[in-house]
Amino acid sequence: MSAQCALPRIRAEIEIPGGAPGWLGWLVAAGPDGTLLGAVAGGVPVPGEGELYALAVLPGSRRAGIGTALLAATSERMRAYGATEQRLTLPADPDPSLPFYERSGFVALDGGTRRSRPL
Template identity: 60%
Template structure:
């Protein structure tokens, strides 16, 4: 494992975030969800115009704290995360993914830590994530980071 540096996303990262998120959704949920549900998730969550607009929100807002990325030595985006504080004291992880070839390199943990710090700065005391399916492939990752709850809605104190 090497040192992982997380930084705020910039406009030039939008396409890479879109492509990474779409690839991870397809890899994670094909065979777990119906094909049309997987493509609906991709269409809804990975739109280049949406991600570009979200990156462009100056300074964010408590309900939207922005995109964070991790790049490899060549500058390629290999991890991305987004979160916010949609209610008093309640943080929400909206997206968190690492490229399959870079998993177990600490990228997900570094992104989660950075999202968590942003949430704490906006007075979040708890953090939640909603997973798309039961027995989600991300469930062991979140459990290892202290999230508990149903198989689809997990929370932890931060």
């Protein structure tokens, strides 16, 4: 997982009263027994532009639709806050998650790590 998904960072962000401007918080996916399977964080820091800050799924739970469901849920949340576009920055170019984001409709913004798609 990336630094954005590190437990100390998540704990600190959860504890920010009201969050940062445009911050929509974390959404999590849990198994039937309550085990955390994945998480996504995002916001709408600029009017009309949703920003995906982190999306992670436990390795043993990948390819089961969890990442797709988390992305869909945070996208709906961003739309409710007026976002018409969604952006993200990949940690590296190329990044192992790139095929997932390409299948989800994200395209390169700058030829590097920034990606975007309409919502």
